[in-house]
Amino acid sequence: MIKINNLQARVEEKEILKGLNLEINPGEVHAIMGPNGSGKSTLANVLAGNEGYEVTGGEAFFEGKDLLDMAPEDRAREGLFLAFQYPIEIPGITNATFLKTAINEIRKYHGKEEMSPKDFMALIREKAQLIGLNDTMISRFVNVGFSGGEKKRNEIFQMLMLNPKFALLDETDSGLDIDALKIVAEGVNKFRNKDNAVLVVTHYQRLLNYIVPDFVHVLSNGRIIKSGTKELAYELEEKGYDWIKDENLQPESV
Amino acid sequence: MSNNIKKFDANELYASKFDLFEGKLNGESKSFFHQYRKDALNLLKATPFPTLKHEEWKYTSVKPILKKDFIPASLAEKLEVTSEEVDSLKYKDYESNLVVLVNGIFDKDLSKIDELPSGILIDSLKNVIVNKPELVERFKDKFQKAVTAFDALNTTFASDGLVVFIPKGKVMEKTLHILSISGSENETVLSNPRNIFIAEENTEGKIVHQYVGKGSNYYLTNVVNDFYLGQNAILDYYKIQDEKDESYHIDKTDAYQNKNSVFSHFSFSFGGEIARTDLSTILDDEFITTNYYGLYLAKDKQHVDHHTFVDHAKPNCESNELYKGILDGESRGVFSGKIMVRQDAQKTNAYQSNKSILLSDNAVVDTKPQLEIFADDVKCSHGATIGRLDETAYFYIRSRGVPADLAKSMLIRAFANDVVEGVKIEHLKEQLNHMIFEHLNQIEIED
Numbered sequence A: 001m002i003k004i005n006n007l008q009a010r011v012e013e014k015e016i017l018k019g020l021n022l023e024i025n026p027g028e029v030h031a032i033m034g035p036n037g038s039g040k041s042t043l044a045n046v047l048a049g050n051e052g053y054e055v056t057g058g059e060a061f062f063e064g065k066d067l068l069d070m071a072p073e074d075r076a077r078e079g080l081f082l083a084f085q086y087p088i089e090i091p092g093i094t095n096a097t098f099l100k101t102a103i104n105e106i107r108k109y110h111g112k113e114e115m116s117p118k119d120f121m122a123l124i125r126e127k128a129q130l131i132g133l134n135d136t137m138i139s140r141f142v143n144v145g146f147s148g149g150e151k152k153r154n155e156i157f158q159m160l161m162l163n164p165k166f167a168l169l170d171e172t173d174s175g176l177d178i179d180a181l182k183i184v185a186e187g188v189n190k191f192r193n194k195d196n197a198v199l200v201v202t203h204y205q206r207l208l209n210y211i212v213p214d215f216v217h218v219l220s221n222g223r224i225i226k227s228g229t230k231e232l233a234y235e236l237e238e239k240g241y242d243w244i245k246d247e248n249l250q251p252e253s254v
Numbered sequence B: 001m002s003n004n005i006k007k008f009d010a011n012e013l014y015a016s017k018f019d020l021f022e023g024k025l026n027g028e029s030k031s032f033f034h035q036y037r038k039d040a041l042n043l044l045k046a047t048p049f050p051t052l053k054h055e056e057w058k059y060t061s062v063k064p065i066l067k068k069d070f071i072p073a074s075l076a077e078k079l080e081v082t083s084e085e086v087d088s089l090k091y092k093d094y095e096s097n098l099v100v101l102v103n104g105i106f107d108k109d110l111s112k113i114d115e116l117p118s119g120i121l122i123d124s125l126k127n128v129i130v131n132k133p134e135l136v137e138r139f140k141d142k143f144q145k146a147v148t149a150f151d152a153l154n155t156t157f158a159s160d161g162l163v164v165f166i167p168k169g170k171v172m173e174k175t176l177h178i179l180s181i182s183g184s185e186n187e188t189v190l191s192n193p194r195n196i197f198i199a200e201e202n203t204e205g206k207i208v209h210q211y212v213g214k215g216s217n218y219y220l221t222n223v224v225n226d227f228y229l230g231q232n233a234i235l236d237y238y239k240i241q242d243e244k245d246e247s248y249h250i251d252k253t254d255a256y257q258n259k260n261s262v263f264s265h266f267s268f269s270f271g272g273e274i275a276r277t278d279l280s281t282i283l284d285d286e287f288i289t290t291n292y293y294g295l296y297l298a299k300d301k302q303h304v305d306h307h308t309f310v311d312h313a314k315p316n317c318e319s320n321e322l323y324k325g326i327l328d329g330e331s332r333g334v335f336s337g338k339i340m341v342r343q344d345a346q347k348t349n350a351y352q353s354n355k356s357i358l359l360s361d362n363a364v365v366d367t368k369p370q371l372e373i374f375a376d377d378v379k380c381s382h383g384a385t386i387g388r389l390d391e392t393a394y395f396y397i398r399s400r401g402v403p404a405d406l407a408k409s410m411l412i413r414a415f416a417n418d419v420v421e422g423v424k425i426e427h428l429k430e431q432l433n434h435m436i437f438e439h440l441n442q443i444e445i446e447d
């Protein structure tokens, strides 16, 4: 579903991604862990098409299509979704209007008719209940006045509404209390199926008890320096990152 | 005589047209109102049109207007407007009484006024001057005196306009929709309406005033509005200025408010090459509320100017001002807001805010708050911001599948939202959202 080869990117003259490789197949859940500033959000933003990040080398394919060539909206319409580490507030646009516009623009792209207001309301009700958002939040402006945890929940709500093929969750767990974490994880688990894929970025092994990954990768200094199964996450929780960095340095110095 | 060779004097030019104008007034030249005209003519002869040297006009040059020879509407050929055109121009789907002013002259045939609650009057100024002069004469001290050459020009040639009178205790249930259509096929016309709105004690009313253009030539709308609000009167006035792009719009509006009254003035400005609105209110008793809201969209070389003056003369009053501008191309948005809190006006609350978004590097904003406070127990605040579209929000919206141009216009509408949300007529709100969207489509959306 996603294939990334030797991806390099920079922000404001600073090299962040330095040759990153990653492949994700339908039905899989991958987790990326790594120190602050290692480039996790940069990867997420580059994949989503944020023009603030400049791709300087490598390639990325989404279902065989050249992802880096597409406008952000086309990536979304093709089925990519990014849950932001820091969701944006948009005063003046309600969640309902925002989602209605997004859903209908995606449908239009696929040659489908607009969703009827009735179906839209039914969909909202179903997904909001799943994620524990109440009606008043839906009629409020996008993320304005939402608590940190509510914003994260709203990201997952949007994901459920748009039903993407590939969801990138950038630290969706940080800022959530334990109950909210369970609810959000449940939402993601309900979303998962054999045809879609999820990539979660997290600092905490705890999330991975709820959203169980098939693979865990360690991103450090712009590269994936180790990949493993969910057991790797326990090891990281226990030992931190230094041992891998050291381990990783050795082959290069040979 | 060719306009571009001889540099003519605008004051002289317009004064010279007065005899002809007067000759067409017939019996009406004996009315009390005509004395106003003659006084105004003297003022017009003596008062130069404003230049950039005038403090109140330092951001707005009217030179392009003064270079042209505009013909007062009553001397120009009549602009033909059909009722089908009126139907297509006016906003749909909401209940209203309709008044049509063609080049500032009341058109009875095109207007549609249902039976009104007894005593409420909606009529042409011309009729009122002749048939019910006492109605307006009673309030004449409260009406504005001409000060600038534009005011004088208006009064000198004010052959008509609209009078709305809501007597004590009456509610004007239906919204009054005023459609001002200006322009000409063959001439450059000066539309010069003088409108008077009187809402006596314990009255209520809503007025929508839509300005549009017709015909192939540019024109000048030079309108003067007077509002009088008695005790407890509540009046909402929505101005929607969508003149032809190459035309000019000068609006001088004064309001006089009595105790406990609430006056809300909205100015939506879309059209015109130069559009200037001067708005002022005297809060001459206690517990008065004055609301001024404005939203303007400008592109190319459009110039939009709002000058406001809120005069707090008595204690315990409140004023709110919010003006928002969206400026593209080489357009310029001017806001100058003066708040006076006189010595007597303790416990005044006065708020003012001007926010602008620049969509291009060449658009310009001038914003000038002026607070003059002579009382000590007051709450006053003012602020101005100038910004660009929020790039992170723009990316966020696009990342949900919304195309770039729509994402941009959503953000602009979001910016405009708090002004539009203040509109208390649901269909008008929709109409305005629609107009904002249409005007945004004309704005170059570049990436």
Ligand SMILES: Nc1ncnc2c1ncn2[C@@H]1O[C@H](COP(=O)(O)OP(=O)(O)OP(=O)(O)O)[C@@H](O)[C@H]1O
Binding pocket: A011, A012, A014, A016, A034, A035, A036, A037, A038, A039, A040, A041, A042, A043, A052, A085
């Ligand atoms: N807009 C920007 N301007 C300058 N530097 C930036 C910008 N965005 C990111 N960076 C830098 O790029 C590096 C990688 O940032 P990134 O956000 O990808 O890290 P991260 O792995 O997501 O970290 P965290 O775990 O703290 O979220 C950091 O050093 C960061 O300071």
Ligand SMILES: [Mg+2]
Binding pocket: A040, A041, A042, A085, A170, A171
């Ligand atoms: Mg990050």
